[in-house]
Amino acid sequence: MRQEPPILEVKHLYKLFAPHDFRGDRKMAYKLLELGATRKDVLETTGITAAVSDVSFEVKRGELFVLIGLSGSGKSTLVRCLNMLHRPSRGEVLMDGEDITQYSEAQLRELRRTKVSMVFQHGGLLSHRDVLGNVAYGLEIRQVPKEERQARALEILRMVGLEGYEHEALGSLSGGMKQRVGIARALANDPEILLMDEAFSALDPLVKNDLQFELLRIREQTGKTIVFITHDINEAFKLGDRVGILRDGRMVQVDTPERMLEQPADEYVRRFIHNVNASKVLSVRNVMTVPGCIVKQSDGAHVALTNMRTSGVSSAYVVGEAMHLRGIITLEGALGVREGRLTFEEAIIKDVPLVDNPDLPIADIVPLAAKAAFPIAVVDEDHVFRGIVTKASVLSSFVA
Ligand SMILES: Nc1ncnc2c1ncn2[C@@H]1O[C@H](COP(=O)(O)OP(=O)(O)OP(=O)(O)O)[C@@H](O)[C@H]1O
Ligand SMILES: [Mg+2]
Structure with missing residues (x-):
């Protein structure tokens, strides 16, 4: 059987941040990075921060792919390169084989409206609108007729467990409920890819647990491709079909949780996952x-x-x-x-x-x-x- 091409392919992606008044040589930074220099070395030598360096990976259609790494490892920068909220400095991001780094602003707007949605850790919601208003917002922008968008929003609210909350003011909702609204809003556009940047990180453990379960259920139900970011290895192993570990802007290993446990790529990965008791983290599904x-x-x-x-x-x-x-x-x-x-x-x-x-x-x-x-x-x-x-x-x- 012919294998389906990946929905997302990231090839040798770099994102360099240079100071405003930067007059130095970016080529030097690339050269150093290609030679395997650390982010610290590159910063000291050139003044450039290599937030993401030479990252390559693929995400299969329908996959729940988790990116994990310590604070500052480049997770947010990388995920923002996947919908071009950050323009990569180098490299390709292919969606269904098309390099979106070459897209015009208009094409990118369309892409974000229809194909890729993002759920943020905080905010991203419209505080003056009620729950339904937030979820229907994207459809309103797309000029979907009122009845249709309300019906669609209600259907999604049911899916994320917010039935009955349609007319609640956002301010009256708990953190977990707000995240559900965030997910619902992202789903309302019926995107093919959902990007979630630490969407559950600020929640307390029980609520987090609930939402993780909910996400897995939504994934089963919708078959969406999800790129999920976390710094919590337990969360990564619980949710991820595959997990990519970032360290100082570089991808050190991409694997299934099982394989990562069995064969960590290096000592860093081994230590990163060391405290994880596999039997507690891995679920039956895994x-x-x-x-x-x-x-x-x-x-x-x-x-x-x-x-x-x-x-x-x-x-x-x-x-x-x-x-x-x-x-x-x-x-x-x-x-x-x-x-x-x-x-x-x-x-x-x-x-x-x-x-x-x-x-x-x-x-x-x-x-x-x-x-x-x-x-x-x-x-x-x-x-x-x-x-x-x-x-x-x-x-x-x-x-x-
Ligand atoms: N706009 C920017 N300008 C300059 N440097 C930046 C910018 N955004 C990120 N960085 C730097 O890039 C590196 C990666 O940051 P990033 O926010 O992607 O990490 P992260 O893994 O998401 O961290 P966290 O877990 O804290 O959210 C850090 O060193 C950060 O200081
Ligand atoms: Mg981040």
């Missing part, structure tokens, strides 16, 4: 895999046997309407049906080890994994089958 074999309840035992044979496995997950999990059928069970000893329904083992929250920390499912005869099936709150977790993946997540 280690979940696709089941080897699925059969529809309506298909019956013959299909089950064929599928098991082609997949080389001795059991299959049985699903009903809309991927609702019904249970497991084993090879023996399916043969029993074929020989007329049981009905297909009787052959389905209903008592399957099950987790009904993909966001549960792995530590919480260890006891279940330890005594399970089959991989653990993961369903969501609506009992839709999402994947499986093997005993091995649970236990190996403890090796940090």
Whole structure:
């Protein structure tokens, strides 16, 4: 199968900040950076701050990509280069293959209106408007008719858990609620990419936890591509499909949380993630895999046997309407049906080890994994089958 091209590609991106009265040589700064000089060296030698140096990475469509780094590592500068709030000094930012660093102001305005939205840590909201007014604002600018924009805004407010708050004044909302409004406002434009710069960093842990969960849910529901910035490694590993670590403006590693834990690129990364207990940070979602074999309840035992044979496995997950999990059928069970000893329904083992929250920390499912005869099936709150977790993946997540 042909692989889909990434929605976003950043290639050798630099953002240099020079003092207003700068008369020196930028070329010298690039040369030093190319030779691997640190930001401090470059600043001392040239007077230029290399906020972002030679950063390259890709974001896949639908991916939740997290950028992490200490304060000053260049996270905000980098993310602002992704919608050209900062013009990069060098390098390319390709969106669907088009280099947006070459865009005109008009093209950029259009891009920010339709394709890329940003959620900020603070503010960015219109304090004189109510919740609905904030969310509908972007649509108003695009001259979407009033009824349509209200309907759309209400739908989004429901999605972010703000139903019933439409007419609240912004000032009366808590920090967490305001962030929900921020997310709703960004989503109202139906962008393809959502950029979130420390959107949850100022929130207290419980509220943060709620919003993280909400974000994962929204992501599932909308399939949006998200670039999420944080300085909290727990948050990064909890949310990120992949995580990029920035240090002094350079990208030191881009990987999945699991791989980063297993194979940190260097000592800096290792120390950065050192205090993370993998089993607490990684959730079921992070280690979940696709089941080897699925059969529809309506298909019956013959299909089950064929599928098991082609997949080389001795059991299959049985699903009903809309991927609702019904249970497991084993090879023996399916043969029993074929020989007329049981009905297909009787052959389905209903008592399957099950987790009904993909966001549960792995530590919480260890006891279940330890005594399970089959991989653990993961369903969501609506009992839709999402994947499986093997005993091995649970236990190996403890090796940090
Ligand atoms: N407009 C600017 N002019 C000059 N230097 C800047 C400017 N913006 C950022 N910098 C410098 O660039 C570097 C990266 O800053 P940036 O704000 O991108 O870091 P950050 O990772 O977002 O930090 P934080 O976690 O504190 O938000 C810092 O050294 C900062 O001082
Ligand atoms: Mg920042």
